[in-house]
Amino acid sequence: MVYKIIYKTGGSFISDAGTLVEAKKQASEHAGYGFGSICIMEGEDIDSCCEPVAIKFEHGIEWIEPER
Known part of the structure; x- marks a missing residue:
């Protein structure tokens, strides 16, 4: 499995x-x-790598894992 990490800031x-x-x-x-x-x-x-598996917002504490 490959994981691509994308930040809202563009990185x-x-x-x-x-x-x-x-x-x-x-x-x-x-x-x-x-x-x-x-x-x-x-x-x-x-x-x-097109399936989002985890999202975290800057002001949040926990990761959100969308249902697959």
């Missing part, structure tokens, strides 16, 4: 995490002040 990167839990941790660690929100997309490869 994004492909996570080297092996699990969603690790991807969430990595996304939080790389978020700077004023990131707005974070969306983690999941796919089989980089080109297929």
Whole structure:
């Protein structure tokens, strides 16, 4: 599985995490002040990362995981 991390501010990167839990941790660690929100997309490869699996808003404490 591949996780793409996208910030509302426009930054994004492909996570080297092996699990969603690790991807969430990595996304939080790389978020700077004023990131707005974070969306983690999941796919089989980089080109297929289109399914949002976790969202976190800057002023929220917890991750939201949309139903699949």
